[in-house]
Amino acid sequence: MVNMSLVSSSEQKIRSAVLGAAGYSGAELCALLAANPYFSLDYAFASGGRTAEPLSQLYPRFTNAIDIVVEPWQDERISSLQIDVAFLALPHEASEAVTPLLLAAGIVVVDLSGAFRLKQADLYPKYYGYQHQHPELLANADYCLMEWLSEVPGDLISVPGCYPTACSLALLPLIKNELLAEHNIPVINATSGVSGAGRKAALSTSFCEVGLNAYGFFGHRHRPEIEQNLRRKVVFTPHLGNFKRGILATSVVTLKAGITPEQVKQAFTEAYQHKPLVRLLSQSPNVANVAGTPYCDIYWQQDGEQLVVVSAIDNLLKGAAAQAMQAANVRFGKPETAGLFSGVVV
């Protein structure tokens, strides 16, 4: 544990901008950056159609806590920005368009959208509904599922999707240890709170409409991302639940014959014993216990060859802003969890 008062006040801070700061994940990023002793939050932007407005007016919970004005974005601003890193909490196509401009200006990009997550450009029309305009950047993008990252990322960081974070963290220990039956197709059912759909108004996410429903059968854009991570086909069915934030993912797999509970436990323990943001629980996770935190909680139950793994995250934090902050901390050589616990590093 590092006492933040020990961080030298003369140390040069890493200057940052958040694009999409008026949205849910962008606002969370502003809060994390404001609490991070190594970073300064220098600019916050919304779409070009807005007028400038304090973040605390858009989100009153930041009153007297975060003092930044959210300005309308124009690409022309890039040449005047004095920043080291830009966090993009934008729609996928907007991220894809602005990223090459920021990289050309020497600015590190941490992208929260899906624009650079898939390595195969030909998957974008089917799963995202558009043709990728910068396929040459896909190979250079570092996909930062942080607990499984083996190298310091480069200048284009792609932050994993919320559902893929929850279920990849749950299943990778089993897959890396080759515990799954050879032809097993994991079946993943995951429920997200409504903030997963962003702040914009829509009938399907309005208060009186949301109950509990499945959607995106076989064609959700997170399916190829999960399959890319696990190197295995999956059946992934997302659900929308009537709570604000959090994802609960229940993954069902078949193990190879003879795999013991000790082998399963060892796989999870070895994967996460030195990873402070993954908690292996002895009871089933609850989104209420991770909402507002950067943790991923994991639990499993085995019955012979059948294994159920349950994982829970906050979609806006471990599933978006907190994982982006982790990645930026590592990219700039800072403690990985800086800023994630109200200014205390663990």
Ligand SMILES: NC(=O)C1=CN([C@@H]2O[C@H](COP(=O)(O)OP(=O)(O)OC[C@H]3O[C@@H](n4cnc5c(N)ncnc54)[C@H](OP(=O)(O)O)[C@@H]3O)[C@@H](O)[C@H]2O)C=CC1
């Ligand atoms: N919500 C979630 O749980 C997660 C979201 N993500 C990803 O993060 C990104 C943002 O999601 P979320 O926070 O939910 O979205 P929101 O809809 O809440 O916010 C989007 C933000 O982007 C701004 N914006 C939209 N179009 C443009 C544009 N062309 N140029 C500049 N700014 C623009 C909006 O501005 P304005 O308000 O002015 O319209 C708004 O500030 C998405 O790519 C999403 O897939 C990733 C993981 C989880």
Ligand SMILES: CC(=O)N[C@@H](CCC(=O)OP(=O)(O)O)C(=O)O
């Ligand atoms: C509840 C809800 O609508 N969730 C969104 C996923 C959240 C999100 O924004 O997706 P990324 O993690 O890819 O950025 C969806 O299903 O499209």
